[in-house]
Amino acid sequence: MKALIWKDLHKIELVEKPRPSIQNSRDAIVKVTLSSICTSDLHIINGAVPNAIKGTTLGHEFVGEIVELGDAVKNLSVGDRVSANCETFCGECYFCKHGFINNCSNGGWKLGCSIDGCQAEYVRVPFADTGLTKIPVSLSYEEALFVGDILSSGYFGAELCCVKEGDTVAVIGCGPVGICTMQCAKAMGAQKIIGIDTNQIRLDLVKAKGYADVVINPNTQNTVSVVNEITGNKGADCVVEAAGGKDTFQTAWQIARANAVVAIVAMYEENQVLPLPQMYGKNLIFKTGGVDAVHCAKLLKMIENNDISTNVLISKYFNFKDIEKAYEYFANKNNNCLKVALKYD
Ligand SMILES: [Zn+2]
Ligand SMILES: [Zn+2]
Numbered sequence: 001m002k003a004l005i006w007k008d009l010h011k012i013e014l015v016e017k018p019r020p021s022i023q024n025s026r027d028a029i030v031k032v033t034l035s036s037i038c039t040s041d042l043h044i045i046n047g048a049v050p051n052a053i054k055g056t057t058l059g060h061e062f063v064g065e066i067v068e069l070g071d072a073v074k075n076l077s078v079g080d081r082v083s084a085n086c087e088t089f090c091g092e093c094y095f096c097k098h099g100f101i102n103n104c105s106n107g108g109w110k111l112g113c114s115i116d117g118c119q120a121e122y123v124r125v126p127f128a129d130t131g132l133t134k135i136p137v138s139l140s141y142e143e144a145l146f147v148g149d150i151l152s153s154g155y156f157g158a159e160l161c162c163v164k165e166g167d168t169v170a171v172i173g174c175g176p177v178g179i180c181t182m183q184c185a186k187a188m189g190a191q192k193i194i195g196i197d198t199n200q201i202r203l204d205l206v207k208a209k210g211y212a213d214v215v216i217n218p219n220t221q222n223t224v225s226v227v228n229e230i231t232g233n234k235g236a237d238c239v240v241e242a243a244g245g246k247d248t249f250q251t252a253w254q255i256a257r258a259n260a261v262v263a264i265v266a267m268y269e270e271n272q273v274l275p276l277p278q279m280y281g282k283n284l285i286f287k288t289g290g291v292d293a294v295h296c297a298k299l300l301k302m303i304e305n306n307d308i309s310t311n312v313l314i315s316k317y318f319n320f321k322d323i324e325k326a327y328e329y330f331a332n333k334n335n336n337c338l339k340v341a342l343k344y345d
Helices: 039-045 147-160 176-187 200-208 223-230 248-254 296-304 320-331
Strands: 002-008 011-016 028-036 062-069 081-084 122-125 132-134 168-172 192-196 214-216 236-241 256-264 285-288 314-319 339-343
Touching: 002 320, 011 320, 028 081, 039 320, 062 122, 081 147, 132 296, 147 176, 147 236, 147 256, 147 296, 168 176, 168 248, 176 192, 176 200, 176 236, 192 200, 192 223, 200 214, 214 223, 223 248, 236 248, 248 256, 314 320, 320 339
Parallel strands: 168 192, 168 236, 192 214, 236 256, 256 285, 314 339
Antiparallel strands: 002 011, 028 062, 028 122, 028 339, 062 081, 081 132
């Protein structure tokens, strides 16, 4: 079968690999029907992911059909349409039992990083009984594609902030994660969403789609003043920092109201400064995190109920055989691409 591997620094290649087979009793073999490229894949190619192994098939965001199952998997059947979790987790260790699956002692982000991932025709999924979720019959593969990674990350941001009925939620970064956070925050009862981004095209999109009620472009507006104006000088009840830009961390705590939760889901390339003297008395709660993608079934239900939708994220479709072109397209900032979807067949 064809598989896209991380060949070397800044190099990928579509190669021939044997079709994977069951190795452990909790494995599943999934025929991939739709997959995507994640910014984390670009981080691997650029050498920024220490655990990544050269030669590994990339990709961890996908949906597909189960074609083979290990003996110990009792909650799934061959032929099931499934959405995959970006994290591999055992469900049994201390961290899994407390919902912190990102820190699973026996798993973590492995697929497409240290073991062969989904940018191939077939993929072996370890701990399939915890990592795969059946897609409801009423939903298409397209509708379920982002559940286990981008949508889970967006939900995680809103969840970390403990969004309550009536809250004003500021989301820094109107990319795929930010768009998902906005929708999840609304579904959790947020009254007003403020979208912040320097990319005007993304701001226009989130405004037009109604994901954000107000948008702010820090290139042309003073973010702190506008947020103060909107909130009666109080600040936002919840802040989700999903941008990871040069000064977005500083913006995040500055626009938060006293005693707010500031959730940092962005990945930074540099250390950030906590200016404690300036913050003193603001009594902020900071939460940081890599997604605990434990709500996949719930998120599928929310999509089914039309509470949220990720369809808007698919900027362009490519055939899997053209995946190298898809990488180029996704990585080129001029294309303003949110996500690409790779079709098989
Ligand atoms: Zn990802
Ligand atoms: Zn575990």
